Amino acid sequence: MDLLTNEKNPNITNPRKWEPGMRVLVLTAVSAEREAVLRGLRGDRRFDVLIVGVGPVSAAVNTAKALVTNDYGLVVSAGIGGGFPGKAEVGSLVVANEIVAADLGVETSEGFSSLDELGFGPTRIQVDASLVNSVVEALTAAKFPVEIGPVLTVSTVTGTAESAAELAARVPGATAEAMEGYGVAFAATNDLGIPILELRAISNLVGPRDRAAWRIKEALDILESASSVLLEVLP
Numbered sequence: 001m002d003l004l005t006n007e008k009n010p011n012i013t014n015p016r017k018w019e020p021g022m023r024v025l026v027l028t029a030v031s032a033e034r035e036a037v038l039r040g041l042r043g044d045r046r047f048d049v050l051i052v053g054v055g056p057v058s059a060a061v062n063t064a065k066a067l068v069t070n071d072y073g074l075v076v077s078a079g080i081g082g083g084f085p086g087k088a089e090v091g092s093l094v095v096a097n098e099i100v101a102a103d104l105g106v107e108t109s110e111g112f113s114s115l116d117e118l119g120f121g122p123t124r125i126q127v128d129a130s131l132v133n134s135v136v137e138a139l140t141a142a143k144f145p146v147e148i149g150p151v152l153t154v155s156t157v158t159g160t161a162e163s164a165a166e167l168a169a170r171v172p173g174a175t176a177e178a179m180e181g182y183g184v185a186f187a188a189t190n191d192l193g194i195p196i197l198e199l200r201a202i203s204n205l206v207g208p209r210d211r212a213a214w215r216i217k218e219a220l221d222i223l224e225s226a227s228s229v230l231l232e233v234l235p
């Protein structure tokens, strides 16, 4: 056996299926996001909405803790996020079809190599296509501007056009960026096989840092409205 082979990661599986009536765990990074989701869910008792903190490590640890005590049929990472230019506008919603740990790898003289390429992977978690489609159909019917695509999890918010372009080249189709999705998804899928979703309301574009351009209030309002659509999709 190669001493550096990671035998843990291949246990990421997704054998369980969401069934109507199952409990849903929604994880947000901060309380403003949690409050928005709770307003949208209008007190529906099938949903628990918890704060896991900012960043993938905090998100993974706190999601894993929450999954010890309750049985959930679906885990949702929800919050605001950055949209890749030309892929997701500010004020739109992004539903992940794939959740990608986009900066988990090594830097080489030829550029970035992901853990997958080094044999330590995977760094990408697929989302069940039928779940994605039913959420997107319901959001579209409710007239939300919605995009489907890979949502990147990063430990550092992208702050230059060069870094944004590098990430977009690294993950073809990259649609949004946030900091928690992969941590939440890893905790839910690894060994437990609980289906996952990631939903991001776009507050800013991925690229040069421009704090004044962030539309956090608008994104939280959209997150609230989108959460009420989850009530219909997840009966």
Ligand SMILES: O=C(O)c1cccc(C(=O)CC[C@H]2O[C@@H](n3cnc4c(=O)[nH]cnc43)[C@H](O)[C@@H]2O)c1
Binding pocket: 029, 030, 054, 055, 079, 080, 081, 082, 083, 154, 156, 157, 158, 177, 178, 179, 180, 203, 204, 205, 206, 209, 211
């Ligand atoms: O730029 C700043 O000064 C700054 C100060 C405090 C917090 C931030 C954040 O980026 C909060 C990250 C938080 O929000 C999500 N998020 C929203 N937009 C993005 C993005 O473009 N790239 C990554 N994460 C984003 C993220 O999931 C965190 O929960 C900045």
